[in-house]
Amino acid sequence: MVFVGIVITFLGFLLAMFSVGLTSSTGSRLILVLLGLAISLAGIIGVINPAYLKTAIWKK
Amino acid sequence: MERKMNMKKLFLAFAIAGCSVVGGSVLGQTPAPVSSPPGPAVAAPSPAEPAAVPITDADLKAISAPAAEDKAKGDPSGATTGTVGDIPVGDAKKGLAVGDVVNLVGQHQIAINFVWTLVTGFLVMFMQAGFAIVETGLCRAKNANHTMMMNFMVYGVGMLAYWLIGFAIQEGGVGAIANLGGTAPLVGEYTIHLFGKDLGLWGKTGFFLVHHGSYDVGVMVLFLFQMVFMDTALTIVTGTCAERWKYSAFMISSFLMGALIYPLFGNWAWGGGWLATLGGNFGLGHGYCDFAGSGVVHAVGGITALALGIIIGPRIGKYTRQGKPNAIPGHDITMVLLGCFILAFGWFGFNPGSTLGASANGNLRISSVAVNTMLAGMAGSFGSMLYMWIRYHKPDASMTGNGLLAGLVAITAPSGFVNPVASVIIGLIAGVLVCLSVEFVDRVMKVDDPVGAISVHGANGLWGVISVGLFADGRSNYGGSWNGVGGSVTGLFYGDASQLVAQLIGVATLVGFVFCLSFVFGLIVDWAVGQRTSAKIELEGLDIPEMGALGYPEFVLKVETTGVE
Numbered sequence: 001m002v003f004v005g006i007v008i009t010f011l012g013f014l015l016a017m018f019s020v021g022l023t024s025s026t027g028s029r030l031i032l033v034l035l036g037l038a039i040s041l042a043g044i045i046g047v048i049n050p051a052y053l054k055t056a057i058w059k060k
Numbered sequence: 061m062e063r064k065m066n067m068k069k070l071f072l073a074f075a076i077a078g079c080s081v082v083g084g085s086v087l088g089q090t091p092a093p094v095s096s097p098p099g100p101a102v103a104a105p106s107p108a109e110p111a112a113v114p115i116t117d118a119d120l121k122a123i124s125a126p127a128a129e130d131k132a133k134g135d136p137s138g139a140t141t142g143t144v145g146d147i148p149v150g151d152a153k154k155g156l157a158v159g160d161v162v163n164l165v166g167q168h169q170i171a172i173n174f175v176w177t178l179v180t181g182f183l184v185m186f187m188q189a190g191f192a193i194v195e196t197g198l199c200r201a202k203n204a205n206h207t208m209m210m211n212f213m214v215y216g217v218g219m220l221a222y223w224l225i226g227f228a229i230q231e232g233g234v235g236a237i238a239n240l241g242g243t244a245p246l247v248g249e250y251t252i253h254l255f256g257k258d259l260g261l262w263g264k265t266g267f268f269l270v271h272h273g274s275y276d277v278g279v280m281v282l283f284l285f286q287m288v289f290m291d292t293a294l295t296i297v298t299g300t301c302a303e304r305w306k307y308s309a310f311m312i313s314s315f316l317m318g319a320l321i322y323p324l325f326g327n328w329a330w331g332g333g334w335l336a337t338l339g340g341n342f343g344l345g346h347g348y349c350d351f352a353g354s355g356v357v358h359a360v361g362g363i364t365a366l367a368l369g370i371i372i373g374p375r376i377g378k379y380t381r382q383g384k385p386n387a388i389p390g391h392d393i394t395m396v397l398l399g400c401f402i403l404a405f406g407w408f409g410f411n412p413g414s415t416l417g418a419s420a421n422g423n424l425r426i427s428s429v430a431v432n433t434m435l436a437g438m439a440g441s442f443g444s445m446l447y448m449w450i451r452y453h454k455p456d457a458s459m460t461g462n463g464l465l466a467g468l469v470a471i472t473a474p475s476g477f478v479n480p481v482a483s484v485i486i487g488l489i490a491g492v493l494v495c496l497s498v499e500f501v502d503r504v505m506k507v508d509d510p511v512g513a514i515s516v517h518g519a520n521g522l523w524g525v526i527s528v529g530l531f532a533d534g535r536s537n538y539g540g541s542w543n544g545v546g547g548s549v550t551g552l553f554y555g556d557a558s559q560l561v562a563q564l565i566g567v568a569t570l571v572g573f574v575f576c577l578s579f580v581f582g583l584i585v586d587w588a589v590g591q592r593t594s595a596k597i598e599l600e601g602l603d604i605p606e607m608g609a610l611g612y613p614e615f616v617l618k619v620e621t622t623g624v625e
Contacts, residue, residue: 006579
């Protein structure tokens with residue numbers, strides 16, 4: 001799951017970066033960048049961190 | 061219910077009033093002309109200007125220097141020290157010429173900028189002392205030596221990495237910096253061709269400070285200033301990982317961060333990389349703008365801290381078996397608040413020094429940058445103190461200190477582009493944000509951060525980057541352009557929404573790219589040497605097992621045991 005989380009987080013960055021080449025409209029770029037940011041945050045908070053919490057030291 | 065409605069109305073009224081003060085109005089605002097000069101709208105008729113009379117060599121020769129016998133009497137008033145007699149003459153036979161004076165004026169401008177940048181760099185270096193005592197004070201006495209040593213040696217290991225590799229990657233393609241008289245040797249940038257544009261990825265010149273002509277006085281100033289910034293980013297991570305980080309893992313991680321992680325993002329933002337050129341290449345405002353490093357320094361440090369904090373895991377005793385967080389108080393709050401003051405002092409080097417000069421090219425804005433810095437720090441400490449007072453009924457000292465730092469972190473990116481009212485708003489939001497973020501990281505993510513570095517530097521670093529895209533008022537002018545785009549940096553509230561998009565791309569890069577890179581490096585170090593000390597060592601305290609000596613050998617320390625071997 002950690003690997004999946006890294007991929008999702010990185011894909012969010014790529015979407016934000018490529019937004020400048022996908023469209024020239026400021027509004028559309030804004031939406032794509034916010035979407036990319038949300039995907040990256042979901043990768044960190046929703047996938048990577050929970051994967052580590054499953055084996056957290058306080059659960060042992 | 062009615063009280064809630066009243067509170068909502070009151071909040072709405074404050075928000076509208078705040079936006080009106082800062083931006084005139086948020087919606088439908090006609091932006092002020094970017095290059096409009098300050099002063100009355102209608103120019104008064106000016107009297108006829110006298111015709112310019114060129115100064116000749118003969119005019120200069122008519123100016124007499126103080127007589128030697130007068131100077132021999134001493135100069136208690138200072139009236140005869142520093143006169144025409146002190147101007148170096150290029151050709152002794154010809155005597156003083158206009159060219160000598162003009163050359164001296166040019167050198168004085170660069171000298172002022174050198175001295176300014178070096179002295180502010182020295183102030184930033186002293187921030188390491190502030191970080192050291194803030195972090196040590198917020199940790200337990202049994203780990204004082206270990207925490208102090210990490211803060212001490214991060215300076216050395218970071219500098220070594222940056223000198224060997226990091227500086228060249230970050231600044232190797234920055235080109236000529238006019239304020240420093242050139243830095244001409246730094247012209248090698250590796251680029252890729254994408255979307256019809258050249259996008260810079262990393263620098264290729266300046267290794268060891270001798271490669272490709274980089275043994276240059278201007279390059280040396282730039283190196284010193286950038287080096288102390290890089291070290292600030294590195295020392296943020298030691299706070300989050302304190303009290304359980306293996307010292308060998310800390311050394312390797314810090315080297316990797318100083319050599320690769322920090323310089324890469326630094327190049328993209330400050331070294332002529334693809335983020336800086338979003339304006340010129342894709343019409344997004346002035347490209348990614350980060351005046352002094354809310355993103356480059358603080359968010360990079362805070363996000364790397366988050367990545368390593370997740371990998372290392374919480375300290376023993378931080379969470380109950382049900383996952384409820386326990387407070388683990390630091391051992392010396394006096395150190396913490398003193399450290400915050402030292403950091404606030406150093407920030408006067410961090411932000412105003414980022415002009416890289418005090419003379420010409422709009423650099424008199426240093427006064428505005430300094431005032432914005434102090435105002436935001438003040439607002440941040442108020443914001444967090446009031447939040448804690450209202451929510452927990454006590455004005456918590458450590459969080460108030462963190463609020464001061466949060467305000468300073470947040471104003472770091474916009475300090476050169478915003479007005480004082482915006483600075484207070486940015487700082488106030490930062491002060492509240494740091495408290496909310498600490499609660500989120502602690503209770504929801506369950507990432508143990510003994511000093512709150514993820515929230516202070518990560519969350520507020522990102523907020524600082526975004527705030528440029530909102531509050532930049534289009535009145536700053538550093539030599540007529542920024543990131544190669546003419547005019548002044550202007551945010552959403554002053555009419556340029558595209559600047560906010562550029563800032564958000566920077567935020568997405570920090571969250572999506574810097575996190576992944578730091579995380580992967582963290583996993584490699586974990587696989588190679590192990591990131592975390594054993595439970596036995598952690599309970600005993602890291603001072604003896606890791607460092608060989610106690611921080612406070614004459615103290616009687618309380619030893620915790622849970623039966624873990």
